[in-house]
Amino acid sequence: MNNHQNAIFHQITNFLKTPLALLGVDLKNFQFNKICHFANHPYLCKGLSLIKVNLSVLFKVTLAYLILQAGFLLGYSLHEGFSALKGYGMIDPNHFVFNKAYNLAGTILSHKDGIFGIPLHVLFGWYSKPEWVQFMMQYVFTVGMFTYWRSYNTNK
Secondary structure, eight states: OOOHHHHHHHHHHHHHHHHHHTOOOOOOOTTOOOOOOOOGOOGGTTOOOSSSSOOHHHHHHHHHHHHHHHHHHHHHHHHHHHHHHHHTSSSSSTTTGGOOOOOTTTHHHTTTTTTTTHHHHHOOOOOOOOOOOHHHHHHHHHHHHHHHHHHHHHOO
């Protein structure tokens, strides 16, 4: 330990002396800079693991979720970009990019107020009235990434 670290520990010791003295704790023989290694005390490590987690499954589920969210963000960013261009008058409101692939607004699958649409929107990026460009980009990206992931894992 270098002198700078010793000076820091000395400052911590001085800072803690008064409150700990009031609690009846003596720091005279206590060393802040002493490191406790669990390898030297194996009895401390027993029972620390409460459950066993298969990290491979955890990472696969996480990656699948990230692919779904990335596809949603790609599609929704196109939707917002086209809406902004329409708002600034740069694209005509009747332009073909605003043609809806489907419109499930007002149903239970509505992403804003549907009983199934809201959880689907939050968890998986569901959008109940996408434009064709948004729909195609979102699902082409998502299916493409899952296809790449599967081919990558089968080639190993």
